[in-house]
């Protein structure tokens with residue numbers, strides 16, 4: 001069995017609760033070694049901690065996501081520090097910047113129901129504080145970015161960065177920004193949802209969304225599901241879940257296997273080569289290197 005690593009998912013989300021035992025069995029069956037489970041708001045953090053005690057493949061991560069930034073409590077910073085102090089192997093995330101929810105979200109998008117949308121300046125402040133904390137504690141930071149790659153690069157250039165590096169999860173930025181981000185310590189995780197662009201969708205830089213994954217340096221490459229978010233096109237998914245409470249499609253975490261297969265084929269390398277490379281990269285970024 002191949003040792004697989006999911007660099008970014010959300011096992012704590014309520015939509016997965018009725019299916020958790022079955023999902024855990026599927027993950028064991030495909031050989032999943034570790035998954036970084038990202039608590040993205042204050043209410044999530046204790047749930048992630050509980051799940052990490054039940055499932056030894058969970059690597060917990062705690063952060064305030066830009067979607068939740070507008071609803072943070074006055075005590076969020078001390079609560080985050082408490083979580084990180086209690087678990088020296090935990091990481092920071094999901095944190096980030098999101099201009100999509102300000103400029104491009106369609107009215108009535110259920111994913112943002114009940115959330116106050118934080119203006120970009122407020123997001124930058126929360127992001128920078130959390131990223132600096134990750135640097136101070138040398139934890140990996142897992143970063144979400146939608147339509148805000150310029151401000152993200154500016155923020156990263158101006159703050160202390162974790163010595164071990166940081167993750168740009170489901171990177172959707174332009175091809176020409178891969179090198180500047182990598183120079184600052186970025187890793188990039190491929191998501192199987194990008195296969196929906198296999199028709200050759202071109203972004204403004206002329207490089208298709210999928211083709212830019214051929215340009216990621218091999219020592220900075222990771223694979224993720226973001227489950228239950230970012231479902232794969234139906235024909236690419238190997239594992240299925242019933243739709244969520246609002247009828248939305250859910251991504252099964254065991255589709256990590258399909259994401260590995262798609263990325264190996266895209267980069268035209270043998271899957272075993274990718275598996276070995278991702279394992280090394282995952283350990284370097286997220287592993288217990290406190291002794292080194």
Ligand SMILES: [Zn+2]
Pocket residue numbers: 008009010038094144226
């Ligand atoms: Zn996520």
